[in-house]
Amino acid sequence: MIPNSDVSQDEELSILLTTASEIIEKRCGRKFEIQEYIEKHSGTDWDHLFTKNYPITNVDYVKMTEEEVNDYEIMPEEGILFRDSCWERGQRNIEIKYTAGYEDNIPKSLEQACLFLAKVIYTEEWGKASERIGNQYSVTFIQGESNDLPPVVLALIGPYIGRAVR
Numbered sequence: 001m002i003p004n005s006d007v008s009q010d011e012e013l014s015i016l017l018t019t020a021s022e023i024i025e026k027r028c029g030r031k032f033e034i035q036e037y038i039e040k041h042s043g044t045d046w047d048h049l050f051t052k053n054y055p056i057t058n059v060d061y062v063k064m065t066e067e068e069v070n071d072y073e074i075m076p077e078e079g080i081l082f083r084d085s086c087w088e089r090g091q092r093n094i095e096i097k098y099t100a101g102y103e104d105n106i107p108k109s110l111e112q113a114c115l116f117l118a119k120v121i122y123t124e125e126w127g128k129a130s131e132r133i134g135n136q137y138s139v140t141f142i143q144g145e146s147n148d149l150p151p152v153v154l155a156l157i158g159p160y161i162g163r164a165v166r
Helices: 010-028 108-122 151-160
Strands: 035-041 046-050 056-064 073-075 080-087 094-100 128-132 138-141
Touching: 010 108, 010 151, 056 080, 108 151
Parallel strands: none
Antiparallel strands: 035 094, 046 080, 056 094, 073 080, 128 138
């Protein structure tokens, strides 16, 4: 445990947390920090339109074939725009400008996953298959490239892994 008065490692810890956060966002296929987005979508004649990032906190506009549309319902937690009359079929014919993400309410499981992953990176434990301290110290690493996150991190972020967006 680092005492609060010791700030000598703050920069390194900040970089580790940022790195862990970026790895988790990449794996989840979405951003978690609140920000503004402009996305183009292809209409499918379906009544649901999925945004890439969520939860949605605000929708500035939705345009379908360059005309503004207002007859939709926002399902903020799911990142869905629902429309009774469906979203007109077309290639990249729908543009959405919206704000999504967590401001001060990032789920605790995501925070815990980030902290755990930062610790694993810091202690250089990522990629170890086994370690023996007995008569002679030895460590075995996973062969080849291991893109998989530690199982506990995968379990914590599982509910937040994004869906594919067209």
